[in-house]
Amino acid sequence: MNMINTTPALQETDQLRADIYALLATLLRNAPETELLAWLASLEPDQDEDTPMARAWSTLALTARHSKPQQLDNEYHHLFIGVGRGELMPFACWYLTGSLMEKPLVLLREDLKRLGFERQPSVKEPEDHIAALCEVMSLLITNGHGYATQHQFWQQHLASWANRFFSDVQTADNAVFYTAAGLLGNAFMQQEDNWFIQLSPAVRENGQQQ
Template sequence: MIPIHTHTATEYDQLRGDIYALLASLLRSAPTQDALAWLQALQPDGDDNPDMLKAWSALALTAQHSKTEAVAQEYQDLFIGVGRGELMPFGCWYLTGSLMERPLVTLREDLKHLGYERQKEVYEPEDHIAALCEVLSLMVSQDHSYSHQYRFLQRHLFPWAFAFFTDLQTANNAYFYAPVGLLAHTFFQQEKTYFQQLSPAQLNTDNKNDRRELA
């Protein structure tokens, strides 16, 4: 079983939501000076599982040796570039080799069923890795059922996110973002194991905050 230690189920879900929110923030844009300072002062919980502890420690150590301006340039090189960055953080790209393909249509249908829509000021397609992490953070914080959370992960993240996070760890331009990739990969593996170990009753429990069932 995934060790939760002293956390209650509610506390663990809050932690899950916070990690999704952190990943969404770091993958949406380079961290601000305050955000980088928070990471620099991070003291990983010794009760965490060993792989997560290693990932948190690597991120904190790298943050301590990083400057805001350098990380901003790194983000530019990795994800934006001139024309395109070193990496393409979009589900369609990893699943089909192109943007704006059928997986995005399916994702948009599922987001509509869940009651989520893209904000007007956001221009990237909804299959951007940051947007998907943000959706999971919202699903956790708004108490969507485990079955809906797991189905969303299975349909829209597990098929490609591990490959993306592996690429992020080994990208030529990645320094600060290499341990971000490690943390994300480790956390997503923990999520996969966590849901696989839930009982059928836990996975099939409906929640009043869920919207329409995903097809």
């Protein structure tokens, strides 16, 4: 996705949210390359913190340490591309209607146009690919869209199906490294749900980041 905007200063929590969305987008767009895999393997989460997110980070780091780029290329191909189709279909329409290119994609494109996003020419997948939606959420945060806009987009285009997708990733026959990525996705979607619930109505609805 492309969007031209100035980037305001973000509080640490919002920057972390944007970074996690961007990481999920990267992992779900392509298999991680050597540099990203090394960074994931170097993570050292706080061992005293027993939360779903902390456990997900620990699992992802451990899995990355035992993974090789070529192995992950093959895993990604079997999961999401395949011959004809992969084991999983990472598209909102598929999870919401059982088919591709249906009404949820039409509504998404309307929202993306209204928000000023356009698909990059090099991207061939429809905009309801999970990676694209995570990328949009990251850009909404970093480009200063308030919590009201973030919550509306998340509620409309991710909340209704992303957890099912990430759960399917964890149990997929071809998933090894991506089992950990699915665990992170599930934990983060739950964290986002809690995040929006805990915002006061005034903060959430006036669209201001605090």
